[in-house]
Amino acid sequence: MKTKITVALAALLAVLLVQNCKEKPKVAQFTGPGKALFEQKGCLACHGFGSGDKPTGPDLLGVTQRRPAAWLAKWIIDPAPLLKSDKYAKDLLKKFNNVAMPALGVKEEESKQIVEYLAWMDQTGGGAKTPFVPLTDAEFAQGKQIFFDRCSGCHGAKRWGATGPSLLPDSHIVNAKEVSGGGTKSKGTEALEAIIWNGTPGGMPPWGKEGVLNKKEVNLMARYIQMTPPSIPTFDLAEMKNRWKLHVPVADRPKTDESNGRFKNYFGVVMRDAGKVAILDGDTKERIALLDTGFAVHILRSSQTGRYFYSIGRDGKVTLIDLWYKTPKMVAEGRTCWDARSIDGSKAPGYEDKYAIIGCYTPNQYVILDGLTLEPLSNTNVEATKDYATGNTLPEVRVASIAASETDPFWVINLKEAGWVYLIDYTDPRKPKEIRLKAENFLHDGGWVRLPGSHEHRYFLVAANGKDRVCVVDVKLKKVQQPCIKVDKVPHPGRGANFVHPKYGPVWATPHIGAASISFIGVDPVKHPKYAWKEVERIKIKSAGSLFVKTHPKSNNLWFDMTLSAQEGVNGEIGVYNISTGEIKYIKASPKRVTHMEYNAQGTELWVSGWLEGAVLIYDDKTTQLIKTIKGSWVHTPTGKFNVTNTSKDIY
Ligand code: DHE
Numbered sequence: 001m002k003t004k005i006t007v008a009l010a011a012l013l014a015v016l017l018v019q020n021c022k023e024k025p026k027v028a029q030f031t032g033p034g035k036a037l038f039e040q041k042g043c044l045a046c047h048g049f050g051s052g053d054k055p056t057g058p059d060l061l062g063v064t065q066r067r068p069a070a071w072l073a074k075w076i077i078d079p080a081p082l083l084k085s086d087k088y089a090k091d092l093l094k095k096f097n098n099v100a101m102p103a104l105g106v107k108e109e110e111s112k113q114i115v116e117y118l119a120w121m122d123q124t125g126g127g128a129k130t131p132f133v134p135l136t137d138a139e140f141a142q143g144k145q146i147f148f149d150r151c152s153g154c155h156g157a158k159r160w161g162a163t164g165p166s167l168l169p170d171s172h173i174v175n176a177k178e179v180s181g182g183g184t185k186s187k188g189t190e191a192l193e194a195i196i197w198n199g200t201p202g203g204m205p206p207w208g209k210e211g212v213l214n215k216k217e218v219n220l221m222a223r224y225i226q227m228t229p230p231s232i233p234t235f236d237l238a239e240m241k242n243r244w245k246l247h248v249p250v251a252d253r254p255k256t257d258e259s260n261g262r263f264k265n266y267f268g269v270v271m272r273d274a275g276k277v278a279i280l281d282g283d284t285k286e287r288i289a290l291l292d293t294g295f296a297v298h299i300l301r302s303s304q305t306g307r308y309f310y311s312i313g314r315d316g317k318v319t320l321i322d323l324w325y326k327t328p329k330m331v332a333e334g335r336t337c338w339d340a341r342s343i344d345g346s347k348a349p350g351y352e353d354k355y356a357i358i359g360c361y362t363p364n365q366y367v368i369l370d371g372l373t374l375e376p377l378s379n380t381n382v383e384a385t386k387d388y389a390t391g392n393t394l395p396e397v398r399v400a401s402i403a404a405s406e407t408d409p410f411w412v413i414n415l416k417e418a419g420w421v422y423l424i425d426y427t428d429p430r431k432p433k434e435i436r437l438k439a440e441n442f443l444h445d446g447g448w449v450r451l452p453g454s455h456e457h458r459y460f461l462v463a464a465n466g467k468d469r470v471c472v473v474d475v476k477l478k479k480v481q482q483p484c485i486k487v488d489k490v491p492h493p494g495r496g497a498n499f500v501h502p503k504y505g506p507v508w509a510t511p512h513i514g515a516a517s518i519s520f521i522g523v524d525p526v527k528h529p530k531y532a533w534k535e536v537e538r539i540k541i542k543s544a545g546s547l548f549v550k551t552h553p554k555s556n557n558l559w560f561d562m563t564l565s566a567q568e569g570v571n572g573e574i575g576v577y578n579i580s581t582g583e584i585k586y587i588k589a590s591p592k593r594v595t596h597m598e599y600n601a602q603g604t605e606l607w608v609s610g611w612l613e614g615a616v617l618i619y620d621d622k623t624t625q626l627i628k629t630i631k632g633s634w635v636h637t638p639t640g641k642f643n644v645t646n647t648s649k650d651i652y
Helices: 002-023 034-040 069-077 079-085 087-095 108-124 137-155 184-198 215-224 237-243 644-648
Strands: 266-271 276-281 287-291 297-302 308-313 317-322 329-335 339-345 355-362 365-370 376-381 399-404 410-415 420-425 433-438 443-448 459-464 469-474 497-501 505-511 517-522 535-540 557-561 573-578 584-588 595-599 605-610 615-620 626-630 638-643
Touching: 034 108, 034 184, 069 079, 069 108, 079 087, 137 215, 137 339, 137 355, 184 215, 237 329, 237 376, 266 297, 266 308, 266 644, 276 308, 276 317, 287 329, 297 339, 297 638, 297 644, 308 339, 339 399, 355 399, 355 410, 365 399, 410 443, 410 459, 459 505, 557 595, 557 605, 595 638, 605 638, 615 638, 638 644
Parallel strands: 399 443
Antiparallel strands: 266 276, 266 638, 276 287, 297 308, 308 317, 317 329, 339 355, 355 365, 365 376, 399 410, 410 420, 420 433, 443 459, 459 469, 497 505, 505 517, 517 535, 557 573, 573 584, 595 605, 605 615, 615 626
16 A cells, blocks of 8 residues: 555656646756846846845746737837836836836847846746855855855844845744745845846845946855855853953053144044044044054944044944044954944943943844943843844844933943844943833934034934834933834934924934935924924935935035935935025036045035045035045045044034
């Protein structure tokens, strides 16, 4: 009996295999020109291939079975004529919220070649048919480094996904829900390569197109993310103490300010890939120091007095820079995590410059240090923190933005995936106490509300970019206002920008990664209660992918970048919104990607980074004319810039 069943099963299997082979003949490679055209045109920026529909377009797997080849060829050349006359085309437009596909700029012959490629993909089962080539040990080590440097911030060190989708090899379940994006193996190398090369309108940068990763690296990463992620080792207090170096004890540092007050208009400029921070004099525009702060510093924060800069690197390296020296000097350094993004000093009365805190992405912890020496004092793990809404334990909980209260001895820290805001009481820094407030996820960056004439540091606004909301943390009442405020897709404020709107009074602004807009939120509950804690206006800008906005109390301008724009050339432009008139002017700042703006202390100049060009561009705020370009071999991949006065006093 047993033998009979086995034979029957074997026969059935054989039939299924034959059928399967008949339906999807194995073809090793597609040799026509359609594949290269499909990739060059960046089709996978808007479409999935076997991964389901995207908001920007339908899944292309099976498209040649759904539509005739001639129809597809016409559509690819230019959808506009079909959209006027064809019912299927009209329905498609409706289904995808009126996001019309652009004409791809291809000739008739080329369009047919693309359709041939799509037919081949359908016939062979899509990208999954491209044979997967596992990585060698050396390639795996390289992939791990590139992933950490370029990908983990959005997709998570454990690859469970956060701001970006999950990149685990198999689709998987979290909180009884299939995680979107998981299942890289089923997408296959070709589809993944196309996404990494071209980016997506949702905010994924076009790493290949922009020249950050070459063809070989893109292929390596497409294969790396189909393999199981490596485990993450711990980083404890003993390890931190081993790595801590005090270069100059406090007693040996200058007793008086050798810069004669000039330091208040210094800029700390991150030279990301050079592993350095340049200190530039905001008055003379001269470089006065270039310091080896280590790999990919993410941000600088000024201590409360402004005398010190704290830098935190993506690799968790922290440095303390003393600006009172004639030539600013690194007086201490250390490392507290494998991966970090945030740092701040203590700012409450009586605690000025006394302590500092680092928010780690990996491991999931926050670390308190001595503010004047960087000696590690305590380490608190947040890994087992439960989701604010479901109470389920999460695979990864990273510490995102941090802000120091100016009134009380605590820091506001934001737990990204878990959606909690913690107030960390540092009066006993070796045993910090936590006040836990429920907010939303994924908490990312944010800034203080500043009202005209008074900067009370009462309300901290933080983006919950997984929910397209901004949460208001009231540090006086120690609560997060509910519900968090709905804005546009994937808000990314940096620290946001405060100004007085002619109609709505004081507002705080955030741009968005996922939408071509900037939202204004009313922030004055006393004098403008009608508008407080509401999105009062949403202005349209040229492109999605904006990361930062900036203004100054003396300015009538709100500047913004479009760093992650998927539109050709737009990531080199900056926009200037006129606060009184509402008009927007666009300036082509650089042929390549630009990012992050900062004012000088006087509020008369706006500095912006020509990230990929290697330039710091300075604009006159009134005329919006370029007045100086700082270049040189040392100006390498400049990103964040932090003016001492504006950073220490939270002016933005
Ligand atoms: Fe940032 C702020 C995290 C990508 C430049 N970035 C922040 C903060 C966080 C964060 C949590 C808030 C710190 C605070 O206030 O305490 N950034 C992340 C990421 O996870 C992300 C999305 C992906 C990653 O891999 O790191 C990311 N950030 C970038 C960039 O690609 C930028 C443009 C260049 C770079 O360094 O890689 C970049 N992030 C900045 C800058 C700030 C920042 C300049 C500070 C803005 C400010 O004005 O305060």
